Each structure stands twice: as structure tokens, then as C-alpha cells.
Amino acid sequence: MRLALIGVGGAGGRVVDAIRAVEAPECRQLCDGNVLTVDISRTGSDEHDHVPRERQVTVGDTRRGVEDGAAGDQDLAVDVVRADAPEIRRALDSITMRDLNGVLVVAGLGGGTGGGAGAVLVERLQQLYDDPVYVLGVLPAADEGGHAALNAARSLRSVVPAADSTLLFDNDLWVGPDADTDERYARANRELAARTVALFARSDPGPRSIGANTIDSSDIVRTLSPGGVASVGRATTELDTGGGLLSLLRSLLPGSHGGDDSDERTDAGKIQRLVGRATNSRLTLPCEVSSVERALVVLSGPPDELSRRGFESARRWLEDETDTVEVLAGDDPRPGSSTVAATVLLSNVTAVPRIDSMQRQAVDHERTDETLRAVDEPD
């Protein structure tokens, strides 16, 4: 699948940069160079390593109130992008939608620019393009404070109805507590980037790497089409060299398959456990899996390791677990790969404890804010 990548705000830009960094070495193209970052800043900057300078758009530089960006002020960010819409529009002309399947807007929803300008941009892009506009949104961690939670909660209310689907990544889960600040966010961004690429970008297949059930972009579009919020799970398992060698030998001997029942059974169990792990413990946004409306699972790895029974029972398990019949499953053979990976897309998840707690944090913050203001300005 090919998507135009548009990063909004500081966090959005950094995630886009991380996605571009993952794309290149893996030869898995997500955006084919159709990339753009939009930020509000007084000083134009060139902070991304993998986004060309001319694809980094800075708006609001002449605007009063914009000092070092929107500084968490969503309403300011909304005003700025609305005023500078023509400039963003011009920058969008550099994107060739003809060969793409949609747009992915990447934003940190807790920020002023990401959460505010991002919402405006999604609306504009929907008017501009017939193709789906998806959002990859980062939710602030609880320790980022009440203001970030309020921004994200407000932004969700605008972004989710406007986007064709909103994939969320919960920093509360993914940003480690102790490492130094820059690195812990960088690590979370890399994880998010890796998942995004794994889900959307298939490598261009040679004849040997076309699966029996290849997941194509239409499958992803269909899975995401109910809209709402989506979560992505991924788990990998390293093939131990012994097994790899054995299966290599096996693959060299025609007709030698199926002789070793116990080995095959283990393979099947391994794959089901892998999909279970991807679904239960490694989601970008933890959610109640039973609230899912549609799901998709892709298994990638050396074709000899992709057990049919494992694939089938994993798909069936997912159908039971998500309590939906709309489960698409695909294989993505990677001859020579040393890992087997399961990527799971859960679309339209509607029971998300983390969003509830964020909303409570936002409401508390708003109340405190109002109380403080009332104290500041007695009438």
C-alpha cells in the first residue's frame, strides 16, 4: 500500500522521520517520497534527517503569539493553519496522489499543532482527495500532564469523525519511564514506525514472495472502512538456527514434508501463540479485543515456516476473540528471513480504558483551569 505521509507538529514530524528511516533499509516503500511535514514555528527549521528540506513546511512565522511554535495552544494552531491554508495547499501539490492509495496524517494529539492543526488538515485533505485519509495519532502519556490530555481528548473528537480511520499509539504504554527524555521518545517512535511500515508497506513481491493469500491495499482499506479508532499489534519470533537448518534441509528434499508430525504440530502452535501475543500484549493502543468490528492479520516469514494449520487456527482464534466475522488473513512469504512475524490490525475498537482515563484527566484539568481563572479574575 502506498500512502502520502504528512507529519503535523513536532511529534508528527519526528514519527514521519522515523518511518522514512525504517522504509529505506528494508526496501519497503510506504510513501514513495510523497512526504511532507507541517509545523508552526517562528524559525523555519531543518530537524529531520530523512525528510528533504523542501518537504518541511513551516507556517505561522509572521503570526503574533507564535513564539516557539504554538506552545500547546490548539486554538492558536487552528487559526494559524486556517490562515496559512494556501501555503499548505501549495506544498501538497508536490504529492502525486495518482499512484497512492490514500493519505496518512501523523500527529501527536497532545500537542497544540498536532492536535489542533492536525484536525484542520484532515478536514481539508478529505475535501481535496477521493482516497481515504487516515490518521496515525499519538496519545500523550499520563505524566505529560492535564493540558496534553485535554488537547488529545478535544482533538480526538474532531479527528476521529473526520478521518477514515484513526490509528492510535499510546505513549503511556510505549514510552519507558526512566531513560533520558529524547531517547525514550525516539525509541517509542521507532517502534511505531516499524509497525506502521510492517502493516502498510509490503515489499514489492517477486514471484517467490507472493503469498497464497496476499494482503493487498484493498484488504486494509476494507478493514479500516468502519472508521473509528484502530490499534495495531505485532509480535515476532526468531527462528532458532537448528530449526531453520532443518527446515532448509526439508525444503531441499522434495516429498519429505509431513513425515514429522510433532514438528509440524509445534509449528502450528507456534503461529497461534504468536498471533495471540500480537493481539493481547503488544498493541499500540491497548483495548478490549471483543469490541473490535473488523480485523486483519498478516503472517510473514520463510514460506516453509508458515504452517497452514497454525494460520487457520490463528485466524479462527482471532475471530472468536474479537467476536466478529470480518477477519481477513494473509501470508507474506519472505524466503530467507530468520523471523516469523504476526501483524494484527484491529479496526474500530470501541472499548478503550486508556481513552476513558485520558478524558477524566482532561475534565479534571479543565475544571482546575476554570477554578484557577476564577480565582485570578474575580468579577
Add this chain to the structure above:
Amino acid sequence: MKLATIGVGNAGSKIVDRMVEFESETNRNLCRHVHAINTARTDLAKPEYIPEEQRVLVGDTNQKSKGHGVGGDVEVGAEVMSADIDEIRRAFDDIEIHNVDAILVAAGLGGGTGSGGGPVVIDALQDMYDEPVYALGVLPGEYEGGRPALNGARSLQSFVNKVDNFIAFDNDAWRAREQTIEEGYEEMNRELASRIVTLLAAGETDETDVAENAMDSSDIIRTLAAEGVSSMGYAATAVDTQPEGLLDRWGGGTDDDSLDDASQATKIKSLVRRATNSRLTLPCGVSTAERVLVVLSGPPGEFSRKGIESARQWLEDETDTVEVLVGDDPREGSSRLAAAVLLSNVSGAQRIETLQNQAVDAQEQIAEQEAAREAKIENLITDENDDIDPVV
């Protein structure tokens, strides 16, 4: 029989590919014309035996597909195929119809392109040609889940209504246990290909071997004209290897003729019985068949007239119909004697019933989820007391 064979979607294209492989490996000449039609560019790159110029990509200018499939959506499959129907008709113009007796459309019924697009293709073919159009349809396995079952149950109705005969293949009955994903499909497709080719290629081998119970395409067409859903059975046995056969012939051992004949008759009859009671492509009640076609293929020396007659008799009793046709397909030098059985217009297929039940459940669940969708999303993004305003 001479066929124009058309694979629609991923499963259908792969089956046609295996059919062409099987006929070229066994020196048969059934498929005089092949086409693979698909909505996914990637999958169209996969066949090995279908020439490049016979592969048709549809929907590449369609906003919903763009050459990337239809996402397993039977409605989009039908829509995309209908939109490009002129292109498909142009492709079918190439069929040298005077050179074919019938048209076979192969498709998987669980996905989107074959299940939704297949019936559209069949409509076009029925419109364009007077020759009978048959379908070879793969029913999704129960393990494939509710959505494929719903696609399959809906598609099955369209297929059966539109074709002259629907030959079913039940993935559930054929699922092998210990395989990789790739091997699983390959093996099922090979099994299916060998059955259909053995059955339909009869009478088209070459001019030298004139079959004793010669069968021509009109016989096959007659059996298939029963309409409805059909199932196939198959059994094969090794025959004496060539050197021994030669020795026998040179030795001029004619003393054992009557004994040979009796044992060969038994061999034929038991082979046909084995084929009929074998794992059918669609498990069903054999006795429900309206017409039956049996093709024996192998070295002509193996065809015992007495055996064929008693096999026919046995089948008549078994199926309770007098419409049983047994023909032979002499294959000089073959080391196998095979019997392929087609049970035409069968009923009592348990799998179709369970498929329909699964589909009804799926349809209800999908409708419930769709009805609740907007409210659930709204509830998710709104806080408990609706205190938080949207940003725009």
C-alpha cells in the same frame, strides 16, 4: 471435449493454471482457450502456465480497487467486474468458439473477485455464446470464517442460477493437516485439476486410439445438462509396467485370456466403486445424483467390456438412475488406470447447509455491528458528561 477455461479471482486463476499444468503433463488437450481475470495485479503475476497475454486485470482504474483487489468484498467484486464488462467482452471475443464445446469458469466463492465477479463474467458468456457454461466453484471452509461463508452462500445462489452445471469443491473436505499455507492450496488445486481434466478431456486425446466406448462431447454435455450442483470422485490404480506387458505380448500367452478378462472386469468395477465412494469434491448422498458420468482412462488393454458393463450396472443401482454413462479414454503407455466419476445434480450436501447457517449468523452479526457503529464511536470519543468540546 474442448473447453474455454476461465479463472476468475485468485483461487480460480490458480485452479486453471493447475489444469493446464496437468493436461500438459499428461498429454491431454482440453483447454483450447484460457483466461485469468483478476482485480489484483500481484495475484495475476502468479500463474505459471497461463500466457501473459491471457491475463486480464480489471478494476485498475476503479477508485475502490486500483489494481489491488477488492478486499474480500463480494459486492465490490461484482461492481468492479460490471464496470469493466466491455473489456472482458473484448477479451472473450478471442475465443474461437467453433473450436470449443463448452466454457468452464473456475472461481473461489469465499473471496470477493471470484464470488462477486464470477457471476458477472458468466452473464457475459451466456449472452455472447450458445455453448453451455459450467462453473467449477470452491466453497470456503468453515475455518475460513463467517465473512467468506456469507460471500460463499450468496455467490453460490448466483452461480447455480446462471450456469448449466455447478461442479463444487469443498475446501473443508479437502483440507490436509500438516502443511505450509502454500502447499495446502497447491495440493488441493492439483487434486481438483486432475479430476476435472480427467473427466472432461475424454474423447479428445488423439486420432489413433479409438475408444471402445467412445465418448464425445455431447455425451458429457448431456450428463452436465442436469443443472444443479455436481460432485466428483476419483480413484486410480497402477497397471502392469511396460516391460512385463511387452513380455506377455511376445510370449503370446493367450491361455489365460478368460481368467485375465474376469480379473480385469473385477478390477474395473472395483475401481469405479472406489471412485464413487472416495472422498468426493463435495461430500453428498451418492444416491441423490440425477445423472452420472464415468470416465475410465488408462492403457486401452485394461478396458474390459464386461467390467465397464458391471460398473455401470452397479452405479445404476447405487444412484437409482438409468442415466449412467461410462466411457473410456484410451491412454497408450500410461502406467495408471483411473476412474473419474461425476455425480450430476446431487442433493443432501451437508456442507452447503452448514455454510448457509454460518452465513445467516454472519449476516446478522454484521448488521448488528453496523447498526451500533456510529453510536459506539461517538461514545468512545465523548467523555462521560460531554464536557470536552471538539477542537474544530
